[in-house]
Amino acid sequence: MKSSELYNIAKQVIPGGVSSPVRAIQPYPFYVTSGHGPRLTTVDDADLIDCCCAYGPLILGHAHPVIKEAIIGQLSDGWLYGTPAPAEITLAEQVIRDHPSIEMVRFVSSGSEATMAALRLARGFTGRTDIIKIEGGFHGAHDAVLVQAGSGCTTLGQPDSAGVPADLVKHTRQIPYNDIESLTSLLEKDSSSIAALIMEPVLGNIGPILPEKGYLEEVRSVTAEHDVLLIFDEVITGYRLGIGGAQQYFGIRPDLTTLGKILGGGLPIGAFGGRKDIMSMIAPAGPVYQAGTFSGNPLSLTAGIATLEWIHKHPEMYGDLESKTKIIEDACTGKGGSFVRIGSMFKYYFRNQPPRNYREAKEADTTAFRSFWEKMLKARIFLPPSQFETNFISVAHSEREIEAISQAYKACI
Ligand SMILES: Cc1ncc(COP(=O)(O)O)c(C=O)c1O
């Protein structure tokens, strides 16, 4: 069956025909039968170069042989025990070694669960009710953070979700990114009710939008001054900007960190970790409850361990990814819009200047983006289908694919 036919059936049985809104490409999404290295094959027999990488997790590409072997090995021993397994200690120790700010870590099954638990923990630890998030930041699909949210919420023009009680989100304060004055004045006025600031250090869900020089340092010092916990949501940037994520890249030590995506090697995972005095509040060690049937499942842990082992054996991959992304950027120079990149995260904005924040990102010409995106797909390059979702490449993208992507950018912009 062709993608258009499958989508017609899907819409009858799945709301909007998809399991996550960002996938609902119109008039119909393409359905994929296999992914290998940097490429996807669709039911319509198209062979696409993938610059979405499943929205970030697949830094080693699709069906990487080493990860596949590790998963198969674990499958033969069972995939869910409902008991602790040695693998969770292995992965916890690795995460702790890779992030000096993380002294203890708890595994969950998604990035959303990780941020939800981290925020509850911050409230439990400080005894304060409110949180601050950055406008356009996306931290998953749970109530407290579905306010001015990026990703699919912004793409669909629904940054605030129906079904989220106003009474609840009044405890979520919003500030613009790259604006230290807004943060400072909010904290000077109200810090006694604020438990934490949660932020993507690099805005990845309307971006990437990069922090201006000194911004993250100032965020760290102002939050510390007011005893407000700083939570870095590194679900995208963790193991993407380097082994120690954005916190290593920018040299900042948050109080808590959330991870996901790459950490599970492409299988569902999330994690939150940080200072021992804070993490010790989590049940059963402390009074902040958090639990999950699939938390720390051996399959995701195994894929994660294999991925991190591979990354540790090939640390030069980060420099290679950066050079490849730069080649794509160079192909776009002189084209009028703005190309933003950090490591292997990148985006071409249909806006003259790189945006500094959510308001500026929303000024981008989404109609032009849409037409560009369609041309790229015809050229067999799959970009995330939104001006606001970050593009990624993987170590599996060879010079051949980078050349094809660059040529397509040149031709299609
Ligand atoms: C920065 C960030 N935090 C949290 C999440 C939620 O993660 P998940 O989709 O695994 O629930 C995402 C992506 O969806 C994300 O990009």
Ligand SMILES: N[C@H](C=O)CCC(=O)O
């Ligand atoms: N931007 C989201 C995650 O980073 C995209 C994933 C999704 O919502 O399905």
